[in-house]
Amino acid sequence: MIRYLVLVFSVFAFTLAVHAVAVDEKPLADPVQEARARALMKEFRCLVCQNQSIEDSNAELAQDLRMIVRERIALGDSSDNVRAYMVDRYGDWVLLRPPLKSSTYFLWGSPFLVVLIILLVVMRKRRSAAAVPQPLSDDETARLAQLLEDDT
Amino acid sequence: MIGEIGQFSLIVALAFALVGATLPHVGAHRGNIRLMALADRAVLAQFLMAVTAFAALTYAFVTSDFSVVNVAANSHSLKPMLYKISGVWGNHEGSLLFWVLILTLFGALVSWRGKNLPLRFRSRVLAVQSLLVVGFLSFILFTSNPFLRLDPAPLDGSGLNPLLQDPGLAFHPPMLYLGYVGLSIAFSFAVAALLEGEVTPLWARWVRPWALLAWTFLTGGIALGSWWAYYELGWGGWWFWDPVENASFMPWLAATALLHSAIVVEKRDALKSWTILLAIVAFSFSLLGTFLVRSGVITSVHAFATDPARGIFILGFLGLVIGGSMALYAWRAPKLVPGGLFGIVSRESGLVLNNIFLSTFAAVVLVGTLYPLFVEAAGAGQITVGPPFFEFAAMILMSPLIVALGFGPLLSWKRGKLSRAAQIAFPALVVALVAATVLVWKTSGGYVMTAFGFGLALWLLASVLLEIAGRIKLWQAPARALSRLTKSSRAQWGMSLAHGGLGIMLLGITISEAFTSEQLLVMAPGDTATVAGYDFKFDGVAPVAGPNYSAVRGFFEVSENGETMTTLMPEDRVYTNPVMNTTEAAIYPLLPGDLYAVVGEAAGAGRWSVRLYFKPLISGIWLGAIMMMIGGILSLSDRRLRIGMPAGKRAVVSVKQPLQSEGAV
């Protein structure tokens, strides 16, 4: 029961595992490699604590995966290789940045697509609105009548 | 006994809501004044009943009456009083009751302040509001009764989730709910206008204060939540693009768009059907949020107890309310003929542009949030849509918005001149370009995107100042500028503050994201670590006993150039009921940024794992939000827009006519 009672209304992410402080004792000696490893860790979704990266989580599996990321970087793997390593085991699910492929074209295109659609609608509306002649107001009608009368 | 009174009140409230949701429509249809007038009494009665029920539940929590299931499951006798009270809305059933309370409160407010609305229109609005109450009350009574009894009563409760035992989180939900539910008024006004088949500039004048009120609360609720995440979750993050966070962000975006488009309706009698749609969509997003949290369709760590019956019920209600109003929209929208015209270059067009980007962003956040579900339903595997996607979308869509935002307020209404606006804004452009260039140069080209964000923020801030300067003719007639400044309307101040707040927020986000310094390490007492030029000396830890937790408190003496500034005391708490671990970060805000320390678990040999940060300008995020809220409140207090509009007699007459004479449905 408690497992389901975890949270409520709030806007924020929490799990029971979140609250330990994720600190690894052995960062990579080379600061450039360590920075690359840290950047990569932020891209992988933690498997046991939803919607967090493995960089943020102190879950044991996240620790293990951080260790693996560091090992692979130290072995000279490229960032793409490390990504492939993770996807081989856990699928695209593990990538916080969805890869560009046929199933995600719509997703990545959506910002452009939606703007385009709304723009088109607005322009069409504008044109049709402009095309409709505005009826004369009462004042204008009166004035027109006056002018016509004056003319004759 | 008290519990039974609460439950009985809910049943009576449901009866009143049923009456209020039906008869006034009949009255409006037949022109029966007495039936129409019923609406006012019905919403007042609903409100009184909801207050009684809520008071009953609060009483049960305060007195720790564990014979009520809800209290037993969510409270504990040892809990501090503040959290006994906040526990009322800290669970599924109680939060729904709170939702109903606010729903009826807003109904009663409209009835009270809206005496000058045409009777027929007011009764329609209140009847729609009552219908919403019917839905939520049925949901409570049939699936989630907060007054359910437990026999025998346990000796003590199981306690509230310790994460919720925090002052920030005690007030975050009520604030957020006031925002979510406040949007119901805009919704009811929109549906009533569709039923009547007419939207007038005065309609926008009525709706706008309510939307502004809801928006202000929503802004506050979201900001409070992110502030809480910042100091409580322990790694300095404040926004995670979690589905439930997105669920609060989408209504905010829609409400922001609504605030702006309503201005165009009011000024130019245009954008009517769009504004109606936004009012419906904004509240629909609120409903979607409650559905996502309570149905278990999406994995979010925020899950309520997931019960299929509840999920189906709320989905049915959601489909009915949103689907019904959208069908009504499809049917009635063609009747909403736009009135006035405005030039392509004009303040109105600026507001249209604002709406295009805000609503696109809301739509894209929706797509991103639900996309994993679509992919899974299509059998194309499982994917995750995480922060990188949303950040990409924010950059694509918010950058043009902010560029336009700098220009918009400089354009004249109806027919503006771009050249004139550009002339005024030119210094802002220079400031932005110079600042961005300097940043790129200083960081040897390493932070191009940061420089872009930095430039945008300064562009916005500078153009807000230039707009104020232009408004008071600071350059042309400096002598009288001060008196013009004091004569600016509160609505104008509201706008400047809200826009400036966005600029400050953007500045905070950009700079703190890029230049946060951090040290994740294991420290022994006596060790010193340097973060961004500040020396953190670790003086060890001490045990601390709280009312219902025990904690380890770490001590960090922070100094700069040998000069002691403060001692940071983060805690690692273990709560007893239920057993759970939380971190309390220690934060010391300085002008250039926040010092931030977290202490974690023991790492052996007297050493502790710690995280130390310096987060430059991060307070800008919440300072910006506070400015937006103050802007909202100022606008609300503007005479022209005060709730219960309109003031002038003439205005009432001119609107009453079309609303009452025409649109029989």
Next chain:
Amino acid sequence: MQRFVPLIVVAVLVMLFLGMMLSDRNPNEIDSVLIGRPAPEFSLPSLAEGAAPLTTADLKTGEPVLVNFFASWCVPCRAEHENLMILAGKYRVPVIGIAYKNEADKARGFLTELGNPFSKTGLDLDGRVGIDWGVSGVPETFLIDGEGVIRYRHWGPIVGSSLEERLLPQLEALQ
């Protein structure tokens, strides 16, 4: 036409949610990407003292085998243990147990206490083999065909109806 767009969007979303709620999916479950692929190579020491190490070769016996990741500290593993005994006893399926992040004597104690359904065992102390198999938590059970290819993965404990409704049909399809 435009005016119907919002209605259509709402209808599509409601259908999507309804479909998701009526299906028996678990939103927490992460699909295995190893289905249809040969089991990852590994070699692990056996829990039984003196026994030969457990390797990928042990999975290619010509008949279907189950590989169960378990741990003595895992509560759901206790719940499913009875069903593993039934699979090994009544259905005569070879079940291989891999103790995940578990000290050898604790894992042995677990099997002594509850009975040993496993024909062979392996000890994955650092959890690396588990990660290679895409395990996100224990218990997880993999169904391997005679050629050593993973055919099905059961996520979470085999309890309630899941033995008869999920695992057995998959097993029968292979036999």
